[in-house]
Amino acid sequence: MSTFFTFVSWLLLFGYWLLIAGVTLRILMKRRAVTSAMAWLLIIFILPLVGIIAYLSFGELHLGxxxxxxxxxxxxxxxxxxxxxxxxxxxxxxxxxxVARSLFQLCENRQGVxxxxxxxxxxxxxxxxxxxxxxxxxxxxxxxxxxxxxxxxxxxxxxxxxxxxxxxxxxxxxxxxxxxxxxxxxxxxxxxxxxxxxxxxxxxxxxxxxxxxxxxxxxxxxxxxxxxxxxxxxxxxxxxxxxxxxxxxxxxxxxxxxxxxxxxxxxxxxxxxxxxxxxxxxxxxxxxxxxxxxxxxxxxxxxxxxxxQVIASGPGFPEDMIHQALLTAVYSAREQLIMTTPYFVPSDDLLHAICTAALRGVDVSIIVPRHNDSLLVGWASRAFFTELLEAGVKIYQFESGLLHTKSVLVDGQLSLIGTVNLDMRSLWLNFEITLVIDDAGFGGDLSHVQDDYIARSRLLDARRWSQRAWWQRIVERLFYFFSPLL
Missing domain, CATH: 3.30.870.10 (Endonuclease Chain A)
Incomplete structure (x- = not known):
């Protein structure tokens, strides 16, 4: 009897490690951002059963x-x-x-109209x-x-x-x-x-x-x-x-x-x-x-x-379209870039593009709500503030409610408005829609709305931000670890 239980125990242990190895191999074989893959691997190795269940449930894009x-x-x-x-x-x-030509060309080539x-x-x-x-x-x-x-x-x-x-x-x-x-x-x-x-x-x-x-x-x-x-x-x-x-x-x-x-x-x-x-x-x-x-x-x-131009994303639509459109818009900026979003957890590429725009002299402003209805996203977004502030990006924290508007205005001419948050879920997962408008008149209207948001916001002071409590930095980095999965 003891031999039987020993055999079963070894069989279960072998199956357990085989499952971990199988999921690990699946993560490595899927083409995804390195940060996302590393986050999943760490979760699975630290909390194997929880990590495996979470990955099988949320780790891959299964439409059914x-x-x-x-x-x-x-x-x-x-x-x-x-x-x-x-x-x-x-x-x-x-x-x-x-300013709009390259983005409209991208949309036409990828979407066909x-x-x-x-x-x-x-x-x-x-x-x-x-x-x-x-x-x-x-x-x-x-x-x-x-x-x-x-x-x-x-x-x-x-x-x-x-x-x-x-x-x-x-x-x-x-x-x-x-x-x-x-x-x-x-x-x-x-x-x-x-x-x-x-x-x-x-x-x-x-x-x-x-x-x-x-x-x-x-x-x-x-x-x-x-x-x-x-x-x-x-x-x-x-x-x-x-x-x-x-x-x-x-x-x-x-x-x-x-x-x-x-x-x-x-x-x-x-x-x-x-x-x-x-x-x-x-x-x-x-x-x-x-x-x-x-x-x-x-x-x-x-x-x-x-x-x-209409940009649609989600399963069945051109892959990575929203992300590519945002990158193209940011790199097209020559004078001014204003972005509003309730949830700011950008990809490394988008963060780099925003910081690069500020470093080459573009007046870059990001408006986010001061208080967020998502605890995870609220803390994770703060992990990006230091890098943005060091690049010269102005961060405004909206104080008159939850700013839920998703908008981008480039040089007062090129506008993007729709349902897309600047987070991983909107960029690569959900069914989303964004309008791209090439019109200075509409850009002026959107600018007035964004100016009103700024008037009801508090500008984040870089010096005061650098002096925030140590425990806040730890929490920010902890949630930043999960940012590729948010």
Whole structure:
């Protein structure tokens, strides 16, 4: 009997070390950043069982077999649709400003379509303003409404949007609503989901969270886009979830969330529509390619309209696109670079690009919230401050709530706004969307918004920062260790 138990013990020990060796080899064979690989290896060797379970759950980009197959099969029809869209030569831009040219060329080469011109574009700087405009557009909708949000939180103005959406569905408008399962868990647990479905709204719970799927699909891969499309002509996107800040995370101790949204009219709605169609097909298996723009879709002359490019990321879309776009934008800066983000955990390449811009004389400012709703990200982001300050980057800490706006402004001309945080999750994992706008007028509008953020912020003093307590430095470095995984 003792011989049997000895044999079983050795067999279990051999299996244990074989599992560690197998996962280690898998990490080494995957092409990833060295810092990320080292972080995973250290976690697995220090806490083997916890590390292995965490890696199998979150270490690789698993979309799931069914969704991955849909992502592969949708591209022939999508490519054909894009080919037909290119025949509408009148909607595509052929000239760009000097600062924007390289970024638009990158997007066209990797995504297959150029920037579209002749769009009307309006910045919306508050939840009240955004939802009032959204309700008005929903009430005027005649054919179809498509929405995707990471978070829909019932209460306040969000309920008014829901009522207008259900009313539109009852009068015959085809309404589709896709919400992330994890982000919108409160919505799906509330009566609102059933009410909308009863009203005829096609509600889809994207990337459902389930312990049964934990090893079949990466659970922290999220649908993080915020998009509204109305009648294939009006489009919204930006940083705002469908929440009323007065009713959302009031117990987090960070104040109300501050966001920025863009409302657009014109052919940009068509290119955003193809992104939504791909997301819908990956999640549901149903194809809803938008109609090609007709000849009358450009009411705004090229001189007064805005040139916009859409960048979409996530499984099934060009890999590393968002990261490459940000690097290109930062390296294009010659005079001024302003960035706002709630979560600042950049890659080494992006950190180096930002510091290099400051060192070559560009006026670089980064605006982040003083108090963050994520303890991990809040501490990890501070680990980068010393290097940024030494390079001459100005760091502003926003004090009037949680600054949730994601924006980049280069030389007052090139703007990037959307859903992308400056962290690893947004850069390489989630379904995200960003608008690239080449227009000095819009750049001026965004600059005014950013100036308002700066006026409500505290400039971080380099000397005082260097004198912070030793325990803070230790905590920062501890969380910095996990930064490749955040």
């Amino acid at each position: 077999k069914r969704r991955a197959e849909r992502a592969r099969t949708m591209w022939p029809s999508t490519a054909k649709w894009l080919s037909e869209l290119k025949q509408s030569h009148h909607i595509f831009a052929t000239e760009y400003s000097d 150029a920037g579209v011109r002749g769009n009307q574009l309006q910045l919306l700087t508050s939840a009240e303003e955004t939802m009032a405009a959204l309700i008005r557009d929903i009430q005027l909708a005649r054919h179809n409404i498509e929405m995707v949000f990471y978070i829909w939180h019932p209460g306040g103005l969000a309920d008014e949007v829901a009522e207008s959406l259900m009313a539109a569905s009852r009068r015959g408008v085809h309404c589709r609503l896709m919400l992330d399962s994890a982000g919108s868990v409160t919505f799906f647990r509330s009566p609102m989901a059933a009410m909308m479905r009863n009203a005829g709204v096609d509600v889809v719970e994207a990337l459902q969270v389930s312990l049964l799927r934990v090893f079949l699909r990466r659970m922290d891969l999220r649908q993080h886009r915020k998009v509204v499309l109305i009648d294939n002509y009006i489009a919204y996107t930006g940083s705002m979830n469908l929440v009323d800040p007065r009713f959302f995370k009031q117990d987090a101790g960070v104040g109300q969330w501050v966001d920025l949204m863009a409302r657009m009219e014109g052919p940009i709605a068509t290119t955003m529509g193809i992104v939504y169609a791909c997301d819908w097909e990956i999640e549901t298996g149903k194809r809803i390619l938008p109609p090609a723009p007709d000849g009358n879709i450009m009411p705004f002359e090229q001189e007064s309209g805005h040139t916009i």
